[in-house]
Ligand SMILES: Nc1ncnc2c1ncn2[C@@H]1O[C@H](COP(=O)(O)OP(=O)(O)OP(=O)(O)O)[C@@H](O)[C@H]1O
């Protein structure tokens with residue numbers, strides 16, 4: 001093969017001397033590429049509904065969903081349920097994040113803390129949040145307390161795991177630097193430990209926000225009288241697929257928005273990092 | 279042989295007596311004695327694995343988990359420069375420089391230290407935006423901003439190219455002339471040792487085997503015949519065959 005290349009005279013002065021080097025990167029990003037897949041799905045759905053291939057009892061047409069959504073907004077049901085759901089998720093997320101971070105700091109900075117805390121949290125991690133719901137109902141009833149607690153438990157675990165891992169993987173050379181500069185413990189924590197653990201913490205937060213919405217769905221569809229999950233559960237009883245789809249779209253949007261918010265925070269807070277993605 | 283020209287022998291910031299350090303079965307430092315005078319620049323040579331870093335870490339108090347014995351008397355106010363610049367990647371350059379400082383004057387002092395190493399105007403840069411030599415200059419600024427009595431440096435220029443290294447030699451000499459810390463510089467480069475130091479030590483078998491005062495006039499260079507003589511005797515002590523040179 002080499003021989004034939006060598007034997008062949010150069011065709012033209014403009015021809016490249018050899019093949020361009022193969023790129024290992026996936027190539028240039030497609031404009032609005034992220035929207036392409038969902039848009040195709042929507043198109044198939046619309047065409048299917050218009051052509052009558054999709055029974056409206058199975059799946060309502062997109063335009064029905066839109067009018068249903070505006071009806072729900074008009075009579076206030078959507079906002080009320082959304083506000084309640086967001087409050088539950090937000091509360092559980094906040095409490096779970098604080099507890100998870102504090103536990104990770106205790107376990108990451110002291111051997112005793114790790115010995116005592118890490119085991120139980122790993123065990124909790126192995127038990128799905130849903131499996132705890134029956135017990136939590138017995139303990140706390142079916143009120144807000146139970147719901148927020150379930151969400152908190154779902155959030156706490158990823159925040160703990162990733163923050164703890166971030167702490168543990170701080171380069172020991174930086175610890176040595178801190179010792180050589182005789183840093184006080186507070187300064188060491190603020191300048192070295194916390195920023196070093198931040199990437200792990202933020203990764204944990206991305207799992208946590210998704211976890212919060214997941215747990216929300218679970219607690220709202222059992223024994224609830226408010227929230228998006230309740231609205232969907234009610235719609236199931238009356239066979240209103242349009243309302244169910246409004247709920248699903250809402251969940252999807254909320255998940256995307258909160259994940260986007262964490263990613264934005266990530267980009268801001270970790271601007272010192274240069275990675276393959278940049 | 280410990281005394282040398284300069285008359286700075288009255289105060290001795292560094293006093294080490296009978297220092298023993300080992301890892302497991304292996305004894306690395308075996309009853310080492312060492313004294314460094316105020317403002318004295320000492321270079322430490324030795325074969326790879328002879329225990330140079332071990333000695334430096336003992337002086338810096340960074341070997342808390344190592345077994346050993348002996349007297350180590352060093353000033354409270356000493357700084358370390360590592361082989362890697364060891365800047366915190368998540369702190370801007372100025373914050374890295376003033377990491378160990380307290381008080382409201384810290385930013386001002388940090389800025390001044392950065393200007394001294396020729397990096398004025400780069401205060402807000404991230405460490406990843408600097409070249410290797412610039413990073414090492416920031417590390418020098420961080421070490422000197424606290425006005426240490428003792429500067430401990432473990433092959434600080436080992437990772438730099440030859441040209442940058444020469445520039446760093448000039449800079450280090452200048453800074454030391456101004457701040458007058460006692461310096462212990464670990465290096466494997468005989469030329470670097472002879473160029474910079476008032477005294478060159480050679481570590482062998484866990485002790486100081488050679489203690490050589492370098493008495494050369496100011497712009498030291500290869501063209502000085504004594505320079506070559508010092509160089510040769512040190513290389514011979516290191517066991518390097520001179521026939522190729
Ligand atoms: N943490 C450690 N655990 C076990 N052995 C060690 C450790 N640190 C150093 N040693 C051993 O101690 C000896 C001296 O190491 P040291 O790092 O002081 O050498 P050095 O003179 O600095 O060498 P180099 O010029 O290669 O940096 C080596 O044999 C090394 O293997």
Ligand SMILES: [Mg+2]
Nearest residue numbers: 330331332432
């Ligand atoms: Mg070494």
